[in-house]
Ligand SMILES: Nc1ncnc2c1ncn2[C@@H]1O[C@H](COP(=O)(O)OP(=O)(O)OP(=O)(O)O)[C@@H](O)[C@H]1O
């Protein structure tokens with residue numbers, strides 16, 4: 324059976340490579356009764372896999388919501404009705420799984436307006452009676468900001484204060500945008516001062532990455548030399564999503580080493596660019612110039628400025644600051660330990676520096 328190199332998010336802890344500490348952290352937070360955990364991490368680092376694996380252990384009732392999917396299936400909006408429907412459907416499925424049929428379910432949901440707070444309140448009431456915990460996992464939660472009617476930070480704050488058995492795990496790949504949306508530091512914002520657990524998923528280090536590849540090949544009975552593994556890690560680093568691609572190309576698609584690497588860069592850069600494209604479309608040329616400068620190794624502010632002016636013309640300092648900080652909010656660019664700007668994704672970096 325194909326496991327580590329499967330390109331879909333993992334949904335079972337037994338399929339997950341490492342992340343033991345993170346899983347444990349999620350479990351103990353639930354046990355301690357801490358109701359809000361946020362999982363941050365750039366694209367393809369394994370957020371969805373971690374959360375799905377966590378909830379698959381079924382120690383509590385849970386519903387998994389992918390807000391990015393709602394956003395794209397509803398013409399780039401997030402209708403509260405769709406969010407409501409998905410939570411309701413998820414929960415009634417859970418009840419069915421427990422042998423609680425439609426008739427009996429009628430008694431669980433109070434009459435009254437169909438809105439998310441009422442629904443969570445009904446779920447909480449039922450869970451209290453059954454001594455069960457309910458976890459709502461909201462993946463790519465930063466897309467909730469496209470909701471026009473409901474302020475979800477308010478809903479969550481209300482739930483944290485009032486619903487004893489409702490827990491949240493929130494996650495998102497645009498780390499800065501998610502932080503802004505949750506707005507914990509703002510004294511006037513609903514979630515201000517609330518207790519939260521924060522988990523930042525990191526890239527695997529070289530050793531872990533090598534182990535991931537070795538184990539993946541081993542699972543499939545393939546032999547791959549250390550030199551090749553070293554080369555892969557040297558070029559794509561510890562982003563598990565890309566490592567899985569490499570393994571997938573080598574095994575399922577039966578490519579050689581060079582070809583698989585080349586394919587990651589040709590296909591991967593298309594994928595990564597299309598994801599980024601949506602975020603940078605408002606000032607595409609300048610964003611591209613900035614990302615290109617950083618990819619080419621210009622890590623300082625002045626270096627980036629010089630390159631950007633050279634390619635797209637004059638730009639005020641404040642304008643450059645704004646674009647740079649947006650790239651950081653979207654988790655496309657990061658600052659390294661020396662304060663230099665670097666690209667978060669090695670594939671994008673190589674593509675843009677060519
Ligand atoms: N711990 C892990 N062990 C094995 N494979 C993993 C692990 N984490 C992630 N993967 C693999 O890496 C890829 C990306 O994982 P996943 O979709 O969970 O990441 P993500 O952070 O949710 O990405 P995105 O931001 O694009 O939604 C998938 O192929 C998944 O199977």
Ligand SMILES: [Mg+2]
Nearest residue numbers: 370371372462
């Ligand atoms: Mg995901």
